[in-house]
Amino acid sequence: MKQYKVIISGGGTGGHIYPAIAIANELKLRYPTTEFLFVGASDRMEMEKVPKAGYKIEGLWIAGLQRKLTLKNLLFPFKLISSLWKARRIVRKFKPDVAIGTGGFASGPLLQMAVRKQVPSLIQEQNSFPGITNKLLSKKVQAICVAYDGLERFFPKEKIIKTGNPIRQDLLTIDSKRNEAASFFKLDVNKKTVLVLGGSLGARAINRFVESKLDFFSQNDVQLIWQCGKLYIEEYSRYTENEGVQVHTFLDRMDLAYAAADVIISRSGASSVSELCVVGKPVIFIPSPNVAEDHQTKNAQSIAKENAAILIRENELDDRFENEFKSLLSSEEKQKELESNIKKLALANATSDIVDEVEKLLKLGISK
Ligand SMILES: CC(=O)N[C@H]1[C@@H](OP(=O)(O)OP(=O)(O)OC[C@H]2O[C@@H](n3ccc(=O)[nH]c3=O)[C@H](O)[C@@H]2O)O[C@H](CO)[C@@H](O)[C@@H]1O
Known part of the structure; x- marks a missing residue:
């Protein structure tokens, strides 16, 4: 050869x-x-x-x-x-x-x-x-x-x-990794897990928003895996002391992070979107409004219009997030619907x- x-x-x-x-x-x-x-x-x-x-x-x-x-x-x-x-x-x-x-x-x-x-x-x-x-x-x-x-x-x-x-190969097999993920991230198996992703560099607006909603997440009895990005870790790492919150600069084991998650809140960069289709979990997209031609909003729209994810723009977060999140968390039916629809879009x-x-x-x- x-x-x-x-x-x-x-x-x-x-x-x-x-x-x-x-x-x-x-x-x-x-x-x-x-x-x-x-x-x-x-x-x-x-x-x-x-x-x-x-x-x-x-x-x-x-x-x-x-x-x-x-x-x-x-x-x-x-x-x-x-x-x-x-x-x-x-x-x-x-x-x-x-x-x-x-x-x-x-x-x-x-x-x-x-x-x-x-x-x-x-x-x-x-x-x-x-x-x-x-x-x-x-x-x-x-x-x-x-x-x-x-x-x-x-x-x-x-x-x-x-x-x-x-897509990295290890993301294709996340269904069998739930237990491994729970022990890797030291999660409480009786609580739902929310994964927050700001894209590879982290997202300032998402970090600020999540910080303002920490009480809300704790009242809803969920635990957070929060990837905040290299530029923001000094500002946010202290929240790891809160019960049920872990702040990470960058997640090297995305397969395990996806495997652990029950709901994912994410930017809609192109690879993130493609991965999330393969992963097939309920997703709330918060696109970055600061990229060329607003392409992250378009990426997320292409999924949301198939009723395969929830799309909330940054300027709608205060009005919509809490209700959307609560109704998603409380409805298994809605979660299943999003999961099965987003999987259909995977290439x-x-x-x-x-x-x-x-x-x-x-x-x-x-x-x-
Ligand atoms: C702000 C900005 O310019 N964003 C652009 C950038 O996003 P960004 O670099 O965030 O790219 P994507 O969202 O496409 O992909 C992120 C990648 O990083 C990985 N990851 C992320 C976080 C983490 O902790 N660990 C980890 O491994 C994800 O699994 C994924 O593979 O490139 C994308 C692809 O051209 C564009 O669509 C985005 O608009």
């Missing part, structure tokens, strides 16, 4: 990193001798998360363009040139058979250079509205794997394949379908 070399680039936030890791894991299963190299942004979370998943990573000195005039923006042209330069060196030296981009700033220069060197390339777009990096790359790569309909508005139609977003074969497309590109490389 030929020993393939694969470059995977993506990052900045978990939403771009975990799809990349899921694709690598599936490729490794099919071709165990494959050599992988990840390329990320040198100051972002991929530099920690990718080695933790067992892969090598190189960092580029790159960041996005801010809307304001800042020092970071003034440095942008230099960072871009430095990144293109380093990306070129990496591609030349590693000589990949295929390049895969999962979005985020670093994938721009890397895939740009891979394409220039005629390496067969594929990008994976997680959202219903693509970021600038993938929009630019779409003209040059061979294949574009997407999770939503309607992306021909942004990408060349003939390159689009609808696969869904890659559980996404990783495998994407890797099928990668295989086609690998074969393309051989025939060159």
Whole structure:
């Protein structure tokens, strides 16, 4: 069997990193001798998360363009040139058979250079509205794997394949992990568990809201697993002293967190939404209003309109949250309805379908 070399680039936030890791894991299963190299942004979370998943990573000195005039923006042209330069060196030296981009700033220069060197390339777009990096790359790569309909508005139609977003394999088996999860998180098995997720970086507005509702949660006799994000842990960690509240910076065992949960309150970043469909629990989405084209609201709407989750915008929280939460918690029927409807929206074969497309590109490389 030929020993393939694969470059995977993506990052900045978990939403771009975990799809990349899921694709690598599936490729490794099919071709165990494959050599992988990840390329990320040198100051972002991929530099920690990718080695933790067992892969090598190189960092580029790159960041996005801010809307304001800042020092970071003034440095942008230099960072871009430095990144293109380093990306070129990496591609030349590693000589990949295929390049895969999962979005985020670093994938721009890397895939740009891979394409220039005629390496067969594929990008994976997680959202219903693509970021600038993938929009630019779409003209040059061979294949574009997407999770939503309607992306021909942004990408060349003939390159689009609808696969869904890659999901880590360990999330597919959460039904059998409830006991393990209860002991992992030291939960009270007589209480319902609410999992609060702010996306990979945490969400300030959700944290503030949850803080203001701690008495409400305790009156409703639920316990909280509350992921608050690295930026907010100092402010909120003290609540771990409250009975039935545990505050986490970041959850490394999402499989167990999902397994433990009876109700999930979550941001609606693309991977979170895809995972929650597979996980099949009752969800209350609180989309971030601060992302491009308000895409998190659109992600959540695509689920809520199928009566498969509850959607509460940030500015509706004060009026609606308590009633919605109480009626969900008290109605098993409603919980079952949401669970069964959200499961119907899962695209559980996404990783495998994407890797099928990668295989086609690998074969393309051989025939060159
Ligand atoms: C504020 C922002 O810019 N958010 C964007 C970012 O979100 P974000 O990085 O939050 O991405 P997603 O919601 O798509 O995915 C989060 C990922 O992190 C994992 N996770 C999260 C928390 C935790 O404690 N442990 C953990 O492992 C989740 O299981 C999931 O795999 O990228 C998404 C995908 O492009 C976009 O849709 C979001 O709008």
